[in-house]
Amino acid sequence: MTDSIPYLYPEKWLNKASAGERVASELRIRIIAGLIESGSKLSENQMATEFSVSRSPVREALKLLASENLIRLERMGAVVLELSEKEIQEIYDVRLLIETFVFERLVKMDTAELVKELSKTLEMMKIAIKYKDADDFSYEDVLFHETIIRFIDHSHIFMIWKNLKPTLESLILISMRMRFKEKYDDFDRIINNHELYIEAIRQKDRDLMVESLHKNFDDVQGSVEDLWRSQQIYSKGVESDD
Known part of the structure; x- marks a missing residue:
């Protein structure tokens, strides 16, 4: 994680979560809280670095968030959609x-x-x-x-x-x-x-x-x-x- 944004999602809720679910949980709450604004681009490489994981869990996380209509998948990343x-x-x-x-x-x-x-x-x-x-x-x-x-x-x-x-x-x-x-x-x-x-x-x-x-x-x-x-x-x- 970077120092700029602390974890928002409770770590104690993630005991049985996969690496991808962990990344998705944190990205989801940041998007809903407005800390990641609509229109922002999420790069697989940047996310992997920030969360100290490989790109595979990041892809899993982005697929989850896309299924919830919070992002739109693009090549090597995604764009954040507005939650109106x-x-x-x-x-x-x-x-x-x-x-x-x-x-x-x-x-x-x-x-x-x-x-x-x-x-x-x-x-x-x-x-x-x-x-x-x-x-x-x-x-x-x-x-x-x-x-x-x-x-x-x-x-x-x-x-x-x-x-x-x-x-x-x-x-x-x-x-x-x-x-x-x-x-x-x-x-x-x-x-x-x-x-x-x-x-x-x-x-x-x-x-x-x-x-x-x-x-x-x-x-x-x-x-x-x-x-x-x-x-x-x-x-x-x-x-x-x-």
Whole structure:
């Protein structure tokens, strides 16, 4: 690495990552944070030197980022694409769509074990807040929602989540680091929202879930009811087909 830009992506999150995934994780968060501007050219040779790896992991990293539409591959490198506000909004739209779909499945399942796991994760989030650890909080926050999604055992929904996760994870990490510095008092509200999630799952209460979605997706509140209705219509259609 050069001295000009420190690592942004947490090293402790990379224990099982390949060299290419490590490079991709760092480049991704720099692009999303705006430290590498749209239009910038990424040279394979320069990246290999900066990250102290061969060109093969750099190529792996660039292929990953191209698949996420963050860069455009070119000969011996790539060009950084703009991550617009519209694209970020669309990422959260997809996340909201996934979570409304998941809850419609959860209301028909025994969720006692899920509630227990989510409660454990929430306690880890509280500890991270106590020690003002934005990285640990972000990790547990992503894990909280991934645990819910994984629980319904829907391979294609989970595949969509996995494709969405790298960019979403970086967005959350950047946001939480900022909040810990500038809006630390806001974490009481965030914890209350996650407690509401758990309670909605425990009670299988759609009204509570809609309320929690409103509070967690405050930028897309106008979409919540429409998405929720579409999931209920879809669910009824599946039942009638059965």
